Amino acid sequence: METSSDLTLLDVIKVILRNLVWIIISMIVFGALAFGYAKHKANSQPYVAKTSVVVYNPSKTKYDQYGVYNKEIGRMNTYKAISEDSVIMKDAQNIIDKKNGVKLSISEIKNAVSISNDDQTAVLKIEAKNTKKNDAKLIANGMASAIKNDLNSYINAGVVRKLGVANDSSVKKDGLSISKYLVVGLAFGLLFGLMVVLIKDIILKQFKERK
Structure with a gap:
């Protein structure tokens, strides 16, 4: 019998596709934060x-x-x-x-x-x-x-x-690459979004099983 922890690759892909909008929003938010920080830091350089x-x-x-x-x-x-x-x-x-x-x-x-x-x-x-x-x-x-x-x-x-x-x-x-900060922000947003939607899916599955 499969448990909630038995996530297959197909399960993960389905979770990502169902929550793609939220993952993109996470990337945009963290990308914007990183870009804003880099711009502020560049102005003080x-x-x-x-x-x-x-x-x-x-x-x-x-x-x-x-x-x-x-x-x-x-x-x-x-x-x-x-x-x-x-x-x-x-x-x-x-x-x-x-x-x-x-x-x-x-x-x-x-x-x-x-x-x-x-x-x-x-x-x-x-x-x-x-x-x-x-x-x-x-x-x-x-x-x-x-x-x-x-x-x-x-x-x-x-x-x-x-x-x-x-x-x-x-x-x-003085050397500061705004584009590098933006890429790091987008990457962090992607990882954060993936982590949140996967954890949320696991928690929801466990909750349903207990019911």
Whole structure:
């Protein structure tokens, strides 16, 4: 004799088809909640502006170019440390003020900017995060200009050249995929809906059997 717990695949399919509307409603509700949360979170995410500078000493002959390049690679951590100094940030502050008429504090620049270097490259990557798109762009470009202007004042770095600039089209919100949140919400809604209708069906069967 079959009991209520003996649900076959056919039984499950029938339950799903009978309650398909409720499952779809569950997906819509959880999808909408996930989408709304993602939109709210995206609005609070900072803008990210990126630029970079390359540091190198031109070799006089082709025979010593690899030695010079390897020497630069070994000094990148030093260049990075100097670039993060408050004196460089002070110059960036002045550049931003003079070029754009925007007044930012040293602490704002310090909190916004991060400088990194990939292994085996002579490139310093500059990233600035700010809730204001324009400020993120100005900080990244201001820091690149300040590093270019000032690095040789502290160490014989050779040639310091900016590699492009951050502009409005390249400044993006910090990584957040609204579509991923939506997919997760829909999937959770589907699982929740399935779980509810199956549990409800089992409970109803048990209730009928007891009667």
